Amino acid sequence: MNKTLVMTQAFLKIFSRDRQSMFFSLVFPLLMMLAFSLVNGDDIDPVNIGVADAANSDLSQAFIDSLDRHPLFNVSTEQEEILRVQVVTGDLSLAVLLPENFRGTPSNIELRVLIDASQTAQMNTVMPLLEQALVEVERDLRELNPLFELSIEDIEARSQNYLDFVVPGLLALALMQIAMGGSGFNLVEFRRKGILKRMFVTPIEPRDFISGMVISRLVIVLVQLSILLGIAVYLLDITFVGNLFNLYVFIILGTTIFLSLGFMLGSLAKTQQSIMAMNMMLTWPQMLLTGIFYPIEAMPEIIQPLASLLPLSFIVNGLRGVAIDGATLLSLLPDLIGAAVWIMIGMILAVRVFNWKEVAV
Known part of the structure; x- marks a missing residue:
């Protein structure tokens, strides 16, 4: 029997x-998929x-109604003292204080907003919406029709x-x-167990050992990722519009990259401690x-060039392009080239440092 096949089976x-x-x-990875399936990224709490309404006027009520109609807001009205306590305790994200002169007078009206400054990300979202509500109230007060109206058409068929x-x-x-753990x-x-030293005195050659490990890991990766993909498509109902052959091309390329780096x-x-580190x-x-959880474009600009050149970035882009956009291998040529370059880099490094006699000792 072929020695490579024997090592693969072993x-x-x-x-x-x-x-x-x-x-x-x-x-x-299955638990991570299940966890993300419970989080609907399209819904915002x-x-x-x-709102403390000191004016109690038609204008102030129109402003409160405008806020209340917005799906992003849960609006409640209370006295200012109570609202201050609720902002401090975290029951409210912010409080708007409407002054007594909030009655549609020609002069400028200043609104005070009580916030927790530590919630900066939330404030960046909420404050523009507050300003939009004020614009809508002012437009209604002056009986002005909007100049523009957006009509959104989703051209994606999925x-x-x-x-x-x-x-x-x-x-x-x-x-x-799987690939890194299966090689390194x-x-x-x-x-550590002396297996390599014993193999050194057998007819098994280094190429048989390495080929057997690579083929076995490819089989394991293909089987396990096929199971995960099947669960994602048929149980979690994810959208998959691509070609399976194209998907497995990137799986094989990625496995080869990380097997070589693992070697x-x-x-x-x-020692095991050093390999873990x-x-x-x-x-x-x-x-x-590498854009697993959020796009590389959402990262700071100074990081993006480095992140886009990491080996996993090319595999993530390829798998995502095939699965979500149905991309062809030709359209993903930059990612294919990037993966091929990393395969060459990984193999050159692995060959340079892998010495059968030294590794076995």
Whole structure:
């Protein structure tokens, strides 16, 4: 029997007997998908706003009604002293104080807003909406018709939500973890147990060992990601409009990248503690910076060029482009080229540091 095939079967048996690895490599990304499925990114929780109406006029009531009609606001009216306490305790996000002269007089009217300055992100959303409500009240008071009206037409023939966006990224994350763990960690563990040293005196050649590990990990990744994709499509009802062949092209490319990088780390590391530290240094920045949970374009501009060049970024972009947009391989050519470059970099580094005699010791 071919020695590469023998090694492939051996590595698959080793993985199948490691129930913990099988469990966590499959369940961890599945739990993350389930968690994100419970979070509807399209829905925004209403903001609790209090209004102290010292004017008690038609104009003040029109302003309160305008706020109350907005789906983002939960409006309540109370005395100023009570509203101050509610803002401090967090029961209200902000309070608007309408003065006694809020009666439609020609002079400028100043409104005071009580806020918790620590909620800066929320304030950036709420304050423009407050200003919009004031504009609407002023327009109604002066009986002015709006000059423009937006008519929104959705030209996408499919509905998408945040789960559709994040699942391809989670598949890429699972791919990276399985591939890195299957090469680097196994290499260190085989050295620790003396398995590599014993293999050195057998007819098994380094290429058979490496080929067997690569093929076995490809099989494991393809099976596990197929299971995760099936659960996402048929149980979580995500939108998938792409071609499976194109999707698996990026899965295979990504697996090859991180297997080679894992071989490099496993050759350098001497203990499980050192391989864990090296692995975290390589994987954690990619988990945070490669657009898995939010677009790279949403990051600070100074980070974007670096983030877009990380190996996982090309795989995330490819998987997401195929799954969500139905992109072809030709349209994803920049990501294919980027992945191919990282494969060459990973293999060159792995070959440079992987020495059968030194690694086995």
